Amino acid sequence: MNLKSLDLNLLVALDALLLEANVSRAAMRIGLSQPAASHALQRLRDLIGDPLLVRNGARMELTPRAQALRGPLAQALDQVRSLFVPDDFDAARSERHFRLMMPDLAVELLMPSLMAKITKAAPNVRIDVVPWRSSAIITAEFARTLDMVISIGDAFRGFHRQRLYTDSDALAVRRGHPAAAKLKTRDGFLNARHVAVVIRGQSEDLIDIWLRPKGIERKIALVVPGYIEALHVTARTDLVAFVPRRLIGALSKQLSLVAIVPPFDPGIDEQFMFYPTRAQMDPGSIWLRNIMLGIGREMEREKRKVA
Numbered sequence: 001m002n003l004k005s006l007d008l009n010l011l012v013a014l015d016a017l018l019l020e021a022n023v024s025r026a027a028m029r030i031g032l033s034q035p036a037a038s039h040a041l042q043r044l045r046d047l048i049g050d051p052l053l054v055r056n057g058a059r060m061e062l063t064p065r066a067q068a069l070r071g072p073l074a075q076a077l078d079q080v081r082s083l084f085v086p087d088d089f090d091a092a093r094s095e096r097h098f099r100l101m102m103p104d105l106a107v108e109l110l111m112p113s114l115m116a117k118i119t120k121a122a123p124n125v126r127i128d129v130v131p132w133r134s135s136a137i138i139t140a141e142f143a144r145t146l147d148m149v150i151s152i153g154d155a156f157r158g159f160h161r162q163r164l165y166t167d168s169d170a171l172a173v174r175r176g177h178p179a180a181a182k183l184k185t186r187d188g189f190l191n192a193r194h195v196a197v198v199i200r201g202q203s204e205d206l207i208d209i210w211l212r213p214k215g216i217e218r219k220i221a222l223v224v225p226g227y228i229e230a231l232h233v234t235a236r237t238d239l240v241a242f243v244p245r246r247l248i249g250a251l252s253k254q255l256s257l258v259a260i261v262p263p264f265d266p267g268i269d270e271q272f273m274f275y276p277t278r279a280q281m282d283p284g285s286i287w288l289r290n291i292m293l294g295i296g297r298e299m300e301r302e303k304r305k306v307a
Contacts, residue, residue: 013040089283091122102150103132104226134201149274159274164296169266170245170259192240193221195230
């Protein structure tokens with residue numbers, strides 16, 4: 001193939017088409033009109049000699065040739081992008097979009113401070129937050145779209161890890177709960193009806209995985225996919241939620257919640273910041289990571305003051 005005749009913008013279009021397997025969504029991803037994306041697809045079909053996307057009922061599917069191109073193309077585009085990484089990052093003028101994956105509790109605890117700092121230093125920078133998913137179900141293609149992950153000790157392939165802050169778990173109940181005092185005892189805990197939080201990619205609440213070896217089985221009355229949902233339900237029922245203490249504190253006034261120490265040592269939870277190995281020397285990534293680490297340090301200082 002003569003590279004002089006190749007429009008490199010077609011590779012960007014191809015990348016979007018392979019990620020989305022949908023012409024309309026691919027067009028939105030890279031800022032093209034749908035006709036322009038359809039035209040790019042036709043040019044790619046002619047160039048590669050393969051239909052790439054074929055209709056199967058109401059949806060489009062990648063051909064085997066298209067599937068085989070996903071990994072090599074992603075690697076090639078990352079290498080090309082690395083050639084144009086600037087020597088510095090002008091936060092005040094940047095219009096960069098950062099994509100972060102984190103659970104709802106991290107959004108509640110971190111995003112107000114993060115956005116306050118970004119609004120002041122980089123008013124045109126945009127943060128896109130996507131729901132957390134387990135490292136067990138995260139695909140390489142999806143991981144490549146992320147600039148940062150906030151999570152507990154999961155290992156995310158292709159990411160470096162730094163500790164952000166520590167926490168511990170406590171029982172959340174509504175203010176005035178009739179059995180609040182009894183929850184501090186083992187019998188009271190076992191007799192209570194609990195809300196379990198099972199996040200996407202998990203089979204059960206991490207609390208129950210931790211309690212089972214201790215011979216403790218909770219009475220699960222409700223399962224929800226997020227911590228904030230659990231606390232909203234807890235605030236209006238007699239159910240009990242076993243969740244991170246910092247989150248209870250953040251929402252205690254708004255939802256009229258009380259934190260109760262469980263009848264056993266809950267230990268220490270560690271929340272980590274993950275960033276892509278490919279972005280280790282990226283000035284924009286370094287800038288964002290430093291802000292996030294600073295927020296983590298502030299949270300730890302506040303924790304020591306309270307203690």
